[in-house]
Amino acid sequence: MSHGRGNEKKHRQECLRRNILLVLAYEGTSYRGWQFQPGEPTIQGVLQEKISIMTGEQVVLIGSGRTDAGVHALAQVANFRTSSRIPMDGFLRGLNSLLPDDIVVREIREVPDGFHSRYCARSKVYRYVVHNDDVPDPFWRRFAWTIRGDLDVEAMNEAARALLGQRNFAAFQAAGCSASHPVRTVMMARWRRIGRNNSLFEIEADGFLRHMVRNIVGTLVEVGRQKLDSGHVERILTGKNRQEAGITAPARGLFLKGVRYIA
């Protein structure tokens, strides 16, 4: 045996710790985003605090990725390790009763030790909601970008096709983005109309740069308003210049819809 008694004990304890996966829905309106910041309201911070109350341990909650201030999630995925033996069903109810109304644990389950919410994620799907209306709608104000006048959804879809495949998204990246390189693979990018007043954009990629979806949406909306032609997106991607792209669409219309994992 190469390792001593202390290591063996530590190893045994480590194996006893369960790896717990959470599927989370949250309204981001009142938070400074996912990422823990001391003294600030953050999704990760609130969850870590409540999980610690449940388990009696300090926990680190690993998210599939950060969401910015004001961005929502329909199904964010996160995991943490605990030696607590609380049954999963009781954990779900207990945690939801401790959490504020705008953060909800939708599912909880034990996963294999190797599972990591961020590293194992194969792709993520984001949704962006645009509400078309001449006057603001009090029921959409937290969940959509309200735009006066009509959008040409056909033209936006034509422009969105340029995003598909492996591309360099430098032009759609926020200043200060910490990603090591700006190449991402987009598997799906599509607008559709929902009812008379809403246009919904969904985009799936193996990863997203900071503000990437919101910068893409800001640009595609310019196309939809016929201020840019649909060929412009291709030119922006090729030019790799942030100044060429449209404005950053507001956070409130953006939802992390889901995270896909290998198998």
Added chain:
Amino acid sequence: MSHGRGNEKKHRQECLRRNILLVLAYEGTSYRGWQFQPGEPTIQGVLQEKISIMTGEQVVLIGSGRTDAGVHALAQVANFRTSSRIPMDGFLRGLNSLLPDDIVVREIREVPDGFHSRYCARSKVYRYVVHNDDVPDPFWRRFAWTIRGDLDVEAMNEAARALLGQRNFAAFQAAGCSASHPVRTVMMARWRRIGRNNSLFEIEADGFLRHMVRNIVGTLVEVGRQKLDSGHVERILTGKNRQEAGITAPARGLFLKGVRYIA
């Protein structure tokens, strides 16, 4: 001439005053209901204050009816009189810029002098939203009653048929309701499923007693959960006893959908 100089002048001034109709949408979450109460946040109070800023006059805003604390409106109708000459389009923009985000003027127009939002209303349509989910959904928490387990929409619709026509709704009236008599005519009362998780109730009547929709919904949901049989609604109406009806469904699921006027 039977009236003197003073009366004539007053009459002329009165005729110069325009009668302005507003169509309003609001989220009721933060308000103590429609009805003005000194020192309390109310929809009527906020609107009167902002209209007074626009017109420079004290105005009385007449609503089609009160909505309770926490109840929302998709299209409440109200009217007021003013001698202000501000064009309607500017009035709409100005008022919306003064109003908080949760109250919106959707339409504004001048109407004949005889129009009165309450007296001229022929019928009102209310909508109630039930969200079926095992865990609460952060996006529905302000706009629906979340119920665990499934509802039998067929049975609820069968039970709702007993409400149609001219009936005595004493059993569905809140204590302290100031209505002179409890007879109302219901023209429509129907549940439908929207997507996988929502059930939507719509009811149209020539008038509603206090908490009438919420008491009806509370009772119909008991039917949908198979705690009451669908014949029970008929027995409640006949018995006229509030104790026999179900609980009062929460305000947050209720929306005033619209008001119908004679021609």
